[in-house]
Amino acid sequence: xxxxxQEALDYHSxxxxxxxxxxxxxxxxxxxxxxxxxxxxxxxxCLRIHEAPExxxxxxGRGNLVAxxxxxxxxxxxxxxxxxxxxxxxxxxxxxxxxxADLDVFDIEIDSxxxxxxxxxxxxxxxxxxxxNLEDIKAPECFxxxxxxxxxxxxxxxxxxxxxxxxxxxxxxxxxxxxxxxxIGEVRVVFSGAGASAVACANFYISLGVNPENLILCDSxxxxxxxxxxxxxxxxxxxxxxxxxxxxADAMDGADVFVGLSRADVVSQDMVRSMAENPIIFxxxxxxxxxxxxxxxAARSDVIMATGRSDYPNQVNNVLGFPFIFRGALDVRAxxxxxxxxxxxxxxxxxxxxxxxxxxxxxxxxxxxLHFGREYLIPKPFDHRVLIWExxxxxxxxxxxxxxxxPVDIEEYKEELEKRLGKAQHVMRIIINRAKIAPKxxxxxxxxxxxxxxxxxxxxxxxxxxxxxxxxxxxxxRRIDELELNLxxxxxxxxxxxxxxxxxxxxxLFDLRHRKGITKADAxxxxxxxxxxxxxxxxxxxxxxxxxxxxxxxxxxxxxxxKIIGPRPDLSIVASVFxxxxxxxxxxxADPTVNIDPxxxxxxxxxxxxxxxxxxxxxxxxxxxxxxxxxxxxxxxxVTKVQKATELVRLRRPDLMIDGEMQADTAVEPxxxxxxxxxSNLKGRANxxxxxxxxxxxxxxxxxxxxxAAEAIGPILTGMNLPVHLLQYGCEAxxxxxxAAIAVVDAQEADxxxxxxxxxxxxxxPMLVD
Numbered sequence: 021x022x023x024x025x026q027e028a029l030d031y032h033s034x035x036x037x038x039x040x041x042x043x044x045x046x047x048x049x050x051x052x053x054x055x056x057x058x059x060x061x062x063x064x065x066c067l068r069i070h071e072a073p074e075x076x077x078x079x080x081g082r083g084n085l086v087a088x089x090x091x092x093x094x095x096x097x098x099x100x101x102x103x104x105x106x107x108x109x110x111x112x113x114x115x116x117x118x119x120x121a122d123l124d125v126f127d128i129e130i131d132s133x134x135x136x137x138x139x140x141x142x143x144x145x146x147x148x149x150x151x152x153n154l155e156d157i158k159a160p161e162c163f164x165x166x167x168x169x170x171x172x173x174x175x176x177x178x179x180x181x182x183x184x185x186x187x188x189x190x191x192x193x194x195x196x197x198x199x200x201x202x203x204i205g206e207v208r209v210v211f212s213g214a215g216a217s218a219v220a221c222a223n224f225y226i227s228l229g230v231n232p233e234n235l236i237l238c239d240s241x242x243x244x245x246x247x248x249x250x251x252x253x254x255x256x257x258x259x260x261x262x263x264x265x266x267x268x269a270d271a272m273d274g275a276d277v278f279v280g281l282s283r284a285d286v287v288s289q290d291m292v293r294s295m296a297e298n299p300i301i302f303x304x305x306x307x308x309x310x311x312x313x314x315x316x317x318a319a320r321s322d323v324i325m326a327t328g329r330s331d332y333p334n335q336v337n338n339v340l341g342f343p344f345i346f347r348g349a350l351d352v353r354a355x356x357x358x359x360x361x362x363x364x365x366x367x368x369x370x371x372x373x374x375x376x377x378x379x380x381x382x383x384x385x386x387x388x389x390l391h392f393g394r395e396y397l398i399p400k401p402f403d404h405r406v407l408i409w410e411x412x413x414x415x416x417x418x419x420x421x422x423x424x425x426x427p428v429d430i431e432e433y434k435e436e437l438e439k440r441l442g443k444a445q446h447v448m449r450i451i452i453n454r455a456k457i458a459p460k461x462x463x464x465x466x467x468x469x470x471x472x473x474x475x476x477x478x479x480x481x482x483x484x485x486x487x488x489x490x491x492x493x494x495x496x497x498r499r500i501d502e503l504e505l506n507l508x509x510x511x512x513x514x515x516x517x518x519x520x521x522x523x524x525x526x527x528x529l530f531d532l533r534h535r536k537g538i539t540k541a542d543a544x545x546x547x548x549x550x551x552x553x554x555x556x557x558x559x560x561x562x563x564x565x566x567x568x569x570x571x572x573x574x575x576x577x578x579x580x581x582x583k584i585i586g587p588r589p590d591l592s593i594v595a596s597v598f599x600x601x602x603x604x605x606x607x608x609x610a611d612p613t614v615n616i617d618p619x620x621x622x623x624x625x626x627x628x629x630x631x632x633x634x635x636x637x638x639x640x641x642x643x644x645x646x647x648x649x650x651x652x653x654x655x656x657x658x659v660t661k662v663q664k665a666t667e668l669v670r671l672r673r674p675d676l677m678i679d680g681e682m683q684a685d686t687a688v689e690p691x692x693x694x695x696x697x698x699x700s701n702l703k704g705r706a707n708x709x710x711x712x713x714x715x716x717x718x719x720x721x722x723x724x725x726x727x728x729a730a731e732a733i734g735p736i737l738t739g740m741n742l743p744v745h746l747l748q749y750g751c752e753a754x755x756x757x758x759x760a761a762i763a764v765v766d767a768q769e770a771d772x773x774x775x776x777x778x779x780x781x782x783x784x785x786p787m788l789v790d
Contacts, residue, residue, distance in 0.1 A: 032108060039111040040125070045081070076147075077353065077426075081124060086346055087149040088113045088127045091138060094158035094181070094216070097306060103129035106156055113155060113180075113342075121343035121407060122440045123350070135161040139168045142177075150350045151176040153342060159216040160253050176349045176357045182220035184338035185281065187345070187362050189221060189302050189326070190228055191369035192334060192397040193277065196324045199394060200298035202276060204229040208296070210271045212310055213282035214239035219255045221279060227359055228366070236261045236271040240282075243271055269294070276300060280310035287311035289319035297322065304328040304336050324394050333395035340369060340398065344407055348414030351433065352424035357414075364417035368409045372399050376474050376505060379752035380404070391504050408437045443601040444731035447637070448758050455484035455764040458771070460564035460743075462760055465554040466571050467491035467512060468499050475756035477505045482757075485764050488563055490515055490550040515553035522547060525556045533583060551577060555584035558742050564771075565743040565763035570751055574613065581744050591739040593618070595626040596746075597633045598721050598734035607688075608634050608641075608708045609724075612717040613735050620661045624668035627710045629738035631676055634708050636769070643669070644687030644706035645680025646716070651697055652681075662712050677701060684709070684720070733758055743767040 032038065047053050055061050065079035077083040092106030093099075107129050114125030126148075130141050142152055152175065154166055162179050169177040197204055209230055211218050214237055226232050237244040237259045241251045246260045265271045268286060272278060273294045280287065280303040287310045292299065301316055303309035306328040313332040316323050326334035345365050349357050377390040377400075384402045399406050412434050418424040428436075439446040462479065466472050467489030473496070476487040489496055493512045500507045516522045522544070529543040529552075538546075546552050551572065557563045569577035578594070587594045595611040610630035611618070618626060627643055634641035645666045649659040662681040669678055679702040686692045687706040711717035724730045736759075737745050743766035745759045 039108075040114050040127070074425075077150075082148070083150045083350055083353065084122075085124045085126065085149050086117055086350075087142075087145060087152045088117075088125050088155050089130065089138070089142060089152055090128075090155040091130045091132055091157055093133065093156070093161070095156045100158065103131040110155060113153065116339050117153075117343050117346070119343075120339060120401070121347040121411070123343060123346055133161075135165050135168075138165055139172070142169050143172055146173050146175060149175060150353075151178070151346050153346065154179040154181075156181065157216075159219070160255060162216045163219075163255055170356055174355050176346065176354055178342065178345065178357045179216065179220075180338055180342045182216045183224070183357075183362060184341045185217045185304065185336060186221040186224035187341045187366050188338060188369065188398060189279065189304065189336045190224055190366040191340075191373070192302065192326050192336060193225065193300070194228065194366065194370045195373055195392070195397045196277075196300045196326075196394075199324065199397075200300070202298070205231055207234065207276035208274065209235045209277040209279065210268070210275045211235070211237045212268055212278070212280045212286055213305075214244060214256050214259075215281065218279070218281040219259065221281065222259050224362065224366075225279075227363060232259075233261070235259065236263060236265060236275075238268045238271055242266050242268070278302065278310075280305055282310060284308035284310065287316075289315055292316055292319040292323065295320070298324065300324045302326045302336065324397070326397060334397045336398070337401050339401045340406060340410075341365060344410035345414050347407065347437075348411035349418060351411070351426075351436075352415045352418045352428055353426040354418040354423045355425065356423050358418075358421055358423060360421040361414045361417040361423075364413040365410050368413035369398055369406070372403070372405060372409045373397060375405070376477055376503070378403070378405070378754060379471060379474075380754065383752075404441050407441060408434050411437055442731050443604055443606075444599075444733055447599070447601065447606070447733065448761060451637075451758075451765060452482055452484055452761045455761045455768070456482065458768050459483060459485050460764045460767045461486050461488060461562075462764060463488050463490065463554040463557055463563045463566040463568070464756075464760075465490045465550040465566070465568040467550070468496045469571055470499065470503060471751070471753040472570060472756060473499060473503055473505060473507065474753040475760065476510060477507060478753065478757045479760055480507070480510065484761055485565070486511065487760075488513055488557075490554055515550050516548055521562075525553065525560070528560060529556060529584065536583075549580070551580050552584060555581055555744070558744060559584055564767040565760075567745050567747060567756065567759045567763050569747040570749065570756065572749065574746060574749060577746055578614065581740065581746070585740055585742050585744055587739045588741050591625045591629060593622050593625055594737060594739040595629055596735035597630050597738055598732050599633075599637070599736065600721065600724055601731040601733075602724060602728055605705070606637075606639060606707060609717060609721045610708070610710050610738075611714065612711075612721040613714070614737075616714045618713065620664035621668060623661065623665035623710065623712065624672070625739065627665065627669045627678065627708070628673060628676075630708050630710060631673070631678070633736055633738055636765070639707065641676065641678070641708045642702060642704060642706045643676060643678030643680075643708040643710060644682055644684075644702060645669075645678065645710050645712075646684055646687060647681035647712055648683065649681050650683050650686055651700070658712060665710075677703065678708070680710075736762060743770060 048057050068075045088110045090106050090110055092101055092103040095101050095106040095109055110127035114127055117123040117125045130138050132138060166179045211222055222235055222237055243265050244256050244260050246262045269291050272291045274296055276296045277300045283305050301323055303311050309327045313325055316325050326336050328336055374392045381400050381403045382390055390396050412430055415433060416430050419427050435449055438449050462485040464472050464487050468491045479485050479487050488511045490513055493514055496512050525547050526544045530540045551568055554566050558566045595615055596613040598609045598612055600607045600609055608630055611626050631641035631643055645662050647659050647662045659681055666680040679700045690705050693700050693702055725732050743763045745763050
């Protein structure tokens with residue numbers, strides 16, 4: 021991807037200069053807040069930390085704070101440009117720490133070429149940070165600095181330029197060797213480059229299993245061989261090979277693996293042709309590799325290629341490493357980042373690459389398909405699962421190797437990591453865990469849809485339902501093979517294939533709809549539609565829940581479900597609710613997708629069923645019947661409708677905290693109620709927002725989602741007689757999984773399964789619902 025100079029300058033200069041800012045994590049609005057944030061209140065935690073230093077992790081941000089420290093002597097490919105000129109890179113590193121692992125960063129640029137001064141500065145700063153990331157410090161000083169700090173400090177120290185590339189490319193190496201069927205202990209590996217990154221990679225590959233006798237290091241003067249005098253240092257000497265090869269071309273003849281961490285165009289097509297069968301080439305010089313992807317592929321069709329560039333497959337990007345390694349290390353308060361933790365990170369990345377890739381990742385990279393193979397050796401940086409897989413693996417390795425001061429339950433820790441991916445995922449993790457208590461039979465009518473199949477894989481892996489895929493079995497099996505999913509034992513039913521059931525379903529549908537203009541022939545024909553067949557399966561008890569509509573028009577799917585399943589007897593209509601998570605607070609928006617202009621009676625039903633959805637999530641509903649009027653301030657038929665609906669709700673559910681009519685800001689800002697409408701029974705911020713008609717609900721839902729960066733879960737269908745939920749046309753596989761889990765919990769509650777409360781959602785932290 022080519023970036024224009026002016027575009028880069030504008031990015032860094034427009035608005036607030038630079039890329040980082042400090043934001044308070046606590047309120048500082050009132051005089052009392054000020055007294056707590058600073059003097060006199062701040063003295064109390066100071067004394068606690070003085071008495072017990074480990075309390076700093078409780079009362080300060082130290083446990084989530086990383087120092088990015090550099091002296092600017094090896095900045096990117098720019099060389100020694102100085103500490104100040106390197107600052108944009110260090111700020112950029114901070115952006116990546118925050119974006120990918122929710123870690124805070126102070127970048128510190130030290131204006132010194134003396135490694136002992138840098139060591140001393142880090143020693144003096146140790147109390148401030150949970151960990152130190154060394155960045156862009158030239159070799160061999162970087163080796164000396166890191167080793168000294170690891171001995172002197174009791175917090176993790178990690179030189180990303182050394183170890184980051186080693187960890188990420190190590191994962192690519194393991195998977196490439198698996199694909200070509202070669203033993204890591206037998207392959208011949210050649211390195212071009214002998215700087216910090218190359219030396220660290222070579223040593224790490226040996227840790228992974230490469231035989232040191234099969235590894236040759238080359239620098240600008242040729243092969244690093246035993247007995248060479250020119251341009252040597254102890255780190256090169258440690259990797260010197262007893263070989264007759266003297267040039268890079270000599271070393272590459274017959275080699276299985278080439279690793280480039282040097283400069284552009286040092287490898288020719290003839291060198292590639294001289295390599296062994298199925299050669300593995302990691303040409304990672306930036307911005308231009310040792311040999312281009314196109315030239316390597318032209319020289320050998322059997323080559324497996326990785327680079328440091330995003331415009332070619334298999335980008336070895338350090339962002340796959342350092343944020344998640346520090347996340348795992350800091351969360352268990354590791355005293356160091358040791359070899360076991362680095363190996364764990366590599367293996368986690370290698371294994372994740374073999375998993376099905378989420379839609380969100382493919383959308384981010386503009387591709388229709390990604391799966392493990394020669395052009396997908398390692399996960400993509402924007403794969404949100406990397407945080408869970410890698411940080412958890414690092415934390416576990418820290419505990420297993422005895423360097424963790426704060427051990428954690430690894431399964432609970434994975435859930436904590438999931439919270440950092442977004443509150444919606446945290447909410448759904450709780451729902452999925454509840455669904456696992458008593459798995460149900462789940463109908464997925466669009467069985468051949470790629471996203472449905474990927475969702476089915478997740479559902480089976482999570483173990484909360486037994487998916488039943490509807491559709492042509494041959495077509496579904498072929499699609500499963502194309503997607504390389506592990507669904508050999510999944511249940512597949514072809515509608516109408518079982519003639520006895522087809523007859524039974526036809527009779528049942530005819531009995532249900534014969535006074536609605538349907539003939540028996542019509543009923544028989546209608547059941548050829550998998551959506552209708554699935555609805556009848558659910559109605560007659562041949563399954564427990566249904567989720568569908570990903571490839572159908574929403575109103576058409578809803579009509580099918582209404583005809584066969586119908587609304588609950590105690591409600592006049594079916595409605596939809598979106599769970600909206602806005603800045604850690606949960607709201608329920610009703611009804612953005614179903615009822616265009618409900619009457620007062622219908623609006624009351626919508627309010628009641630929406631409150632039940634909140635209760636379903638074990639959140640106490642606080643309802644607001646929304647309007648453009650506040651408690652009679654405007655006289656208009658639309659206002660009268662909302663007033664009447666409010667009265668009906670109170671008559672049917674006098675225990676429910678709900679009031680109206682009121683404007684939206686009155687509903688969500690408690691101080692307005694307290695000051696101007698103290699008579700209202702709504703206490704605190706409303707969390708169930710009932711809109712007067714579909715236009716306002718739909719507009720509000722989409723504006724809040726887009727402009728307010730809200731996370732949305734839904735649409736959750738309310739008022740149906742059985743556990744059935746609609747999918748939005750073209751939604752992602754994760755949305756299917758979410759709605760499937762909600763449908764399973766619906767089915768559990770219908771069966772009277774006793775479920776544990778979702779206490780996490782009732783606490784002010786991390787999820788606010790007040």
